[in-house]
Amino acid sequence: MNIKKIIITIIITVNFISCTQNESKKLNKTQMNKDPFYTENSGYDYIRFPLIKPYETISLNKGEEWAIKSDFKPKTPAEIVKAYGIQKINILLRKIIICYCEKYPIIGGEEFPKAWFIFIPEKNINKGFTTEQEFRAYLQTQGIQKEQIEWNTPKELYEQFSKTYCLSWIPDCN
Incomplete structure (x- = not known):
């Protein structure tokens, strides 16, 4: 016994x-970062990686298509912007989210075949553009020059985040 x-x-x-x-x-x-927003990489039916709180990039089909999700509530239909079908994405100056989308992007409540987006969380700015020229012109108003833009795919960033739980813009990440 x-x-x-x-x-x-x-x-x-x-x-x-x-x-x-x-x-x-x-x-x-x-x-490195105790906030669960910056440490979780998946849920029951999705995979994700954080952008700048409260913005995150999610995929409901195992990384085939990506979208930006946030808790931003538009006040008018003109403010409705939805970044679906993300092909390229990045964070500039650790505060400006940019992405290029195809297939499903919505600007002002209307769907377009492709679009460029700029999200600046600290200023509650969510803008979509149907031409790259408009997109780059707006970036210049934020002090960003064409040469400063480097793009990544959501897949690349998700894989990096899954391995390291760190991306260059996440607070306290090295």
Whole structure:
């Protein structure tokens, strides 16, 4: 009887230690930023990576198509912009989200075959453009020159985030 108790105690202890070691590895990846917004990379039926809070990039079909999600509530139909079908994306100056979309983008409540978007969370700016020329002209009003734009695909950023739980714009990431 005592041997059974000892064996059970050993098994429970080994399981506990192995679980805490796995949890420790997970914490090492996410200890850079304690805010769950910046550490979670998936949910029950989606995958995601954070942009600038409260903006995130999500995919409901395992990375085939990406969209930007936020809690921004437009006040008028003209303010409705939805970045669906993201092909290229990046963050400029750690505060300006830019992306290029095809297939599903919506500007002013109307769907277009392609569009460029600029989101500036700290200023509540959400703008969509149907031409690259308009997009770049608006970026210049924010002090961004053409040479400063480097694009990534959502897939590249998601893979990097999944491995490191870090992207260059996430607070406290190196």
